[in-house]
Amino acid sequence: MNRRHWLKTTLGLSAAVTVIMGPLRAMAVGRQGFDARDVDDALQGLLNGRSVEQSKDILLKIPDIAENGAVVPVSVSTELEGVQAISLLIENNPNPLTGRFELSPDVMADVSARIKMGESSVVRVYVETADKIYTTAKEVKVTIGGCGG
Amino acid sequence: MAAPVKIRGKIKDGIAEIKSLMPHPMETGTRRDADGQLVPAHYIQTVTCFKNAEQIMQAQWGPAVSKNPFFSFKVKNANAGDVIRIDWLDNRGETSSGELVLK
Numbered sequence: 204m205n206r207r208h209w210l211k212t213t214l215g216l217s218a219a220v221t222v223i224m225g226p227l228r229a230m231a232v233g234r235q236g237f238d239a240r241d242v243d244d245a246l247q248g249l250l251n252g253r254s255v256e257q258s259k260d261i262l263l264k265i266p267d268i269a270e271n272g273a274v275v276p277v278s279v280s281t282e283l284e285g286v287q288a289i290s291l292l293i294e295n296n297p298n299p300l301t302g303r304f305e306l307s308p309d310v311m312a313d314v315s316a317r318i319k320m321g322e323s324s325v326v327r328v329y330v331e332t333a334d335k336i337y338t339t340a341k342e343v344k345v346t347i348g349g350c351g352g
Numbered sequence: 353m354a355a356p357v358k359i360r361g362k363i364k365d366g367i368a369e370i371k372s373l374m375p376h377p378m379e380t381g382t383r384r385d386a387d388g389q390l391v392p393a394h395y396i397q398t399v400t401c402f403k404n405a406e407q408i409m410q411a412q413w414g415p416a417v418s419k420n421p422f423f424s425f426k427v428k429n430a431n432a433g434d435v436i437r438i439d440w441l442d443n444r445g446e447t448s449s450g451e452l453v454l455k
Contacts, residue, residue, distance in 0.1 A: 297382055
């Protein structure tokens with residue numbers, strides 16, 4: 204292989220890699236706080252110093268007692284206006300920050316999922332609107348932990 | 353290729369309730385197998401939803417979302433013929449997706 208051909212091939216390859224990696228990198232944004240191992244670090248990543256207000260207008264539906272920590276159904280809904288994101292944090296889990304849902308105006312502030320809880324814990328919800336972040340919490344007792352699988 | 357995302361949904365009064373199921377092990381990285389070896393982390397990190405060509409939702413997940421994740425949400429201004437697509441990307445760079453045409 205001569206030098207010119209080698210140059211052409213590697214340049215082409217790196218261009219292709221840039222094209223492929225672009226969207227992947229873009230998808231990685233918004234993961235601040237997910238690697239955190241404790242609540243303070245997770246909240247630092249999620250809130251970045253923004254203030255939070257308690258709200259009674261967030262409906263956090265999760266069982267008081269979860270018999271199987273591997274599958275705990277949770278749903279969050281709110282009538283608050285202009286919701287941009289809903290986040291879920293499980294205080295006593297090894298990685299407390301569990302999910303952040305960014306919603307466009309075409310999606311209602313009403314999401315449901317199933318989560319794993321290693322032990323009994325306070326579960327917190329953060330609802331981000333254009334000008335404020337609101338929160339509520341609920342304590343969940345776990346009979347059999349879900350971290351083992 | 354990982355298993356496709358299964359999506360169901362119905363329109364009622366202009367709102368489509370979308371229910372999705374994503375076959376995936378969702379390994380946390382803290383579980384040990386029968387031989388006492390740690391099972392490496394393998395979990396979905398990013399879920400992106402589209403209505404037709406427009407992105408309407410993006411979720412970031414940690415390893416504590418349950419195995420074979422179930423996820424549901426509600427789409428406003430939904431019309432028959434709209435295409436709902438859900439893509440995921442996991443921590444190993446694997447991807448999958450699923451589509452539903454609303455009726």
